[in-house]
Amino acid sequence: MKVSYTWLQQYFETQLPPPKELADLLNIRAFEVEDIEEHNGDSIFEIKVTPDRAPDCLSHLGIAREVSIHTDLPLKTVWEVADVPADFETVYAVDADPTICNRYMLREIKNVSVTESPLELKQKLESIGQRSINTIVDITNIVMYEIGQPMHAFDAHKIDGKVIKIAPPKHTYITTLDNREVALTIEDFTIQDAQDDLAIAGVKGGKKAEVNTQTTDIILESANFLPVHVRKTSKRTGIQTDSSKRFENGLTPLLARKALALASEYIQKYASTSATQFSNIIDVYPRPIRRPYAVGLRIDAVSQKLGVNISEEKILHILDKIGIQYKQVNVKESVLALVHETIGVPYKWGASVQFDSLDVFDCSSLTSFAYAQSGVQIPRISVDQFFFAPEIKKEELEPGDLIFANTGNLVHGIHAKSVQFLPGSIVEQGVDHVGIYIGDGKVLHAGSEIGAVAIESIQESNYFKNIVKYGQLVKTGETRYVLEIPYERMDIRSEIDIIEEIGRIYGYEQITPVQPILDPQSAQITTYDAINTIKSHLIDQGFDEVITYTFLKKGDISVVKPLAQDKAYLRTTLHKGLTDALELNFKNKELYTLDVIKIFEVGHVFTDEGEKTILGIGVKSAHKKQKSKQILEEILTHIEQSTGITLGVVIADAQEVVEIVLDPILDSITHTHNSLYTLSPRPYAPFSLYPFMTRDIAVWANASKSKADIEKIIVDLSGELLVRYDLFDEFSKDGRSSYGYRLVFQSFERTLTDDEVNPIMESIYNALKSDPDFEIR
């Protein structure tokens, strides 16, 4: 995301640190700043906001909040915008499908001025690489880049009817604002009027109700769409926009309200006429968020996780910086106080802890809510709470503890298995009910037959005839900090989330290494070691290791979206990779002065039968006496003898490549042989892609001359085109020695010709001839 330094500065009275310094600070405390670009005297940061922080940080205000935390510079408070009051009652109504809309807010505004934007707005957009369109469109965009809430404006006169509906599409195609025809399916959602689709919900506006300079009356949308739907539509249509990106990561519905207020203010400021009139706000918000998310924090858990001691005072100071309100509570006292307030609240099976608490409860939403609000997060449903709560004896029961029961009531079923906590754990007695012990043999709980939260005597209650567990979540007297998480911080939902926050704000550089104490491990030979033993034997025998591609043109298992048609399947054998490698390397064998290319690969293959680990060995020989097949047989025998195992089935064309399924035999390798590995690297040297040329030369040398004398002449006269030389023949006779050299020439720039190599050879011959101690053979 592009962020303007000048724009950021507008949130602060105090001068910000210079751009580079600010970028460094964000880098180590918050997000990677990938680039800083200069733009008309402004510095534009390219900031990589991680997906968890998208809900609060894909905006200038979000980044400003981060800057404020890490610089200790206070944010201006003027960003609490005042509402522009309503001048009239709108005639429009909203019919929003709750499966996609968390919230849909609409405001009608009459007699706006749609013109070219003033310089101030234009500059803001252009600084972050956006095109200015007109006052209204620019304002909706600026609000998004400012606070992170996507908005949309429709031309009211182009809308048929007076109902704005959010539902599966009316038509199979929509023309978007950029004049593209986009196919829609019944799984998508659109904003629509009586006739047509006006926009793809949360993704892209449509052409029909486009706002342009002829527009006078508009309808402003500020909505909160469900991330999953926006994501699916965005993926299917291939349209990713700044809007879809924000919705698919989730946004708090509270932001819609702020955005509408801010946009109204900007319209009044930049796009109004003397006749401009604002309507009331329509707000379809079926499940409003009632209260900030509560997260419990144990002060000692911070140091326990981070491995550095951070004082309570410092921790609380960091919470203040983030804008988190907190209070310290005695957990059980808090739970008991809370649940006593819920007496009489109606029972509803499946009540939501987040949205329904205090309106309706079921047995486990009550316990979950009461503990969460008291700083202890527990799973949502009774069977998971059953496993989560450590067991105590009946005599140890204290007020605030949980009592679990099997009521035998089969209406909603008796749980036998955990769902969320340690999924799949079995509870043989079955559990379907939970209540909170409040002392004096009494239990407070929400039951369907009672129809509400109530207090009953445990002995007399119908629900607790078959008690399956007494559970204690915290000791009596234990305290917690209960944190109220700011609405936009949707990434902070548990203690570990807040510990991470504290850690990064405190500074990870202050954490110094501590060696952990591990129990010694048994020195068993693993499949990894066994494979290395085989590899080592192959290396000892002069085989080179290759790793080839898993993707091939043919096979059993195909890839849904292959990178290319010839990479559409997974390999079923290593044959193709090894054969190709043999071909390639055989052509280059002179480069290595080899007449046999010997390679191997250990890799996975995939057939309809499953995945297998294969050893493939490839040999291609130009040697007259040693055929490829013979070398293969010898290496297989060598592996069997040196490892003491039987290789078993050998899949082979047997001419140049053999393959062995390793999985069944690795366990029987009981010795390690591993002499070759080193971490000290040799620097890589690029190789030429042009063909090489070879020349042989044989020389008689008198006893006064050595190999080194010949090699000096070869190297000195060949220059940089000589890539290697090898002594391939050497013998002595009558006091003289004969040396045979093979010279390999290659250029990085071109294909060499005889015209270039012959003169080099000529000069070598001449140099040798001119010395009476040498004789060319």
Added chain:
Amino acid sequence: MNQISTQGHLHPNTSMIEGIVRIFKEMGFVVVDGPEMEDEWHNFDALNVPKDHTSRDMQDTFWLRNGKLLRTHTSSVQIRHIESHKPPFAIVAPGKVFRNEATDRTHEAQFFQFEALVVAKDITVAHLRYYLETFLKKVFGDDTVIRLRPSFFPFVEPGFEVDMQCGVCKGTGCSTCKKSGWIEILGAGLVHPNVLNSAGVDPREWSGLAFGVGVDRLVMMQTRLDDIRNLYTGDLRVIRQF
């Protein structure tokens, strides 16, 4: 100019992996492996990467027609190990992984990762830092300086991007490190409680640390090999240099 050697040459990834494995074996780790063809549970769900969540976009996946996928990271081996072993344990898992993205000099559809996982009592960020420093100093030299930056991977929390001070300019900024003085080297963190819970380990009792590093990238940094694709052509002009 090359020397004639009767010994064959290991693929540089194998050498790098074995080099790292030795470091970790000395510290009490065991090497484990897992399948390259994975199911959604082990590659994503159990790693706190839910279906239809944007965090899945962080990795482009090769989905297979049989409903499975090619693992996008060796982190899937973590889940398999936690599911089938009682803590405490310390494992490393090297192996081939796959990403469905366009290839270039620094990106390849298949490459190797090296995963480390410790699950024990009271594991801290300070412990993580110990392993990272020990490991990177042994690979890149005792004067190696590292830093932890906040980052996000769904399966760890806190999550870090680990940078190494640029070996070329020693932190003053040069073209190798794009003038930042630092080079991003790996991702790390404390194992997310949801991951332990999904794999059947009570996160209130046990804690963990994990990190994953790209083997090919380490090879390229060490040898200055400039094109990752050269590692998978089977070309001995590359292999025989190491």
